[in-house]
Amino acid sequence: MKVLLFIFFITIHSVLSQNFCRTLGFKIGRCISIYDCDYLLNILMTKPLTQQAIRFLQLSQCDAGTVDNHIPHVCCARNDDSLILQPGTDSGTISALSTTTTYAPELNEENLDDSIVSQNTNDTGLLPNRSECGTELIENRIYSGQNTDREEFPWLALLEYRKFSGEVTINCAGSLISKKYILTACHCIKGDIITRIGELVNVRLGDYDLRQSNVCVGRRCGNPHQFNEIDEIIPHEKFNHRSISRRHDIGLIRLKKAVTYNRLLRPICLPTRDEPPLKTGDIVYIAGFGRTLYSRTSQIKQKLALPIFDFAECKRKFSTKNVRIFKDQICAGGEFSRDACDG
Structure with a gap:
């Protein structure tokens, strides 16, 4: 069974070693739990989260985020605790923020579907407000590790x-x-x-x-x-x-009927004209219920990171199969058993 899988991308910043990393301010930091990094935790706890804040947190994540029960890890530098995105701006400027220690919220029994709903009840627009779409940043998660969780890819x-x-x-x-x-x-x-x-x-x-x-x-x-x-x-x-x-x-x-947004059901953001184009080597993600190497289909939501493939080389390879590739198409992957069908 072929299943169409959609992709989206985030930029991956360099990790210098298992524990050391480089912050967005180009300072050497350590990859630690976000609950141990006051200035980033303050951004996370500020409601409502702006698109700039979400992007800033996503780009601050480092590779150790798959450990410690999926608590997200971020690149945090001791002398970098005054850097945050200026709220309400599109330019990505940085301003000072005083910080206090905040502890991780306790996880209580709850039904997720009633906890976060759309703040915009106006159905007149065809596309959602930018604060409603593309959001899967929920309490103790910025962006997942390799295992797909219930809250991921809510679109x-x-x-x-x-x-x-x-x-x-x-x-x-x-x-x-x-x-x-x-x-x-x-x-x-x-x-x-x-x-x-x-x-x-x-x-x-x-x-x-x-x-x-x-x-x-x-x-x-x-x-x-x-x-x-x-x-x-x-x-x-x-x-x-x-x-x-x-x-x-x-x-x-x-x-036929409008969907009600909630914590587990939200739309993805469509790219805008000012989005930077994908480049060779950029990482994109596919998600869905595609085939695995050892079974016909996966019963649990899957995800996979794939690199953008060089377009000229992709075009050359497909030409050997008499397939023409166009500029408005994207080539990604290129590894055995790692694609949109063999998830």
Whole structure:
């Protein structure tokens, strides 16, 4: 079963050794728990978090964040504790902030779905407010390690098809980009998948473990996944499902009812024109329920980091298979059993 997996990227800063790192202020620091780094913890505890603050925290994370029960680790320097992003600015300026020691909040029994909801109830805009999208920074997490947690990739959508036998199966995926729209691949909504699999009938949101309708990770629990009926399918007008190059392989699904955002269900941010272009070697992430090396599909949400591949070399390699690659396409990966199908 092929599952479409969407990617997003963050810049990875250099780690000098297992414990030493370089901060965003170009100072030597140590990779420690965010709860031991006062100035970054203060940013994390400031509500609401701005997009600049979220980005600053993401870029401050270091590679040790997969230990200590997934407590995020950040690059922290003793003499760098006055550096934070100036709130409310787009320029990424730095200003002073006095700090006090704050301890990690205790984890209490709670239902995640009622704890964080959208602050913007206005449905008139097609795209979400920038403070609502792309956010998976929740309490003691900045950005995950290698293991996918329940709260990660809250925009992941699964597409259900009704086979000619009447059975309903999951055969593609997409990303929630607003309260009523799913971004997906055009081959998931047009062409062979319809004639070979069946009609696209539902969109599922909020899944983590396909074997369970209600999932708890540690002491945190989430509501069952949501089923969403489809109002309209919008394929890219230039997509040709018979073309092996798969150019213009993008489309939209409009939902009948607006989605209610919560802690486990939020949209991803679409890139803007002022976003820096991806470069060779940049790290991107794919996420979904794709195939693994040893089983047909994964039942638990998976993720994988992949490097952006040199476009000229990618184009050359595909040309040997008589496949043409275009400038509006991205090449990533290149390692055996590490891609969007073999997750």
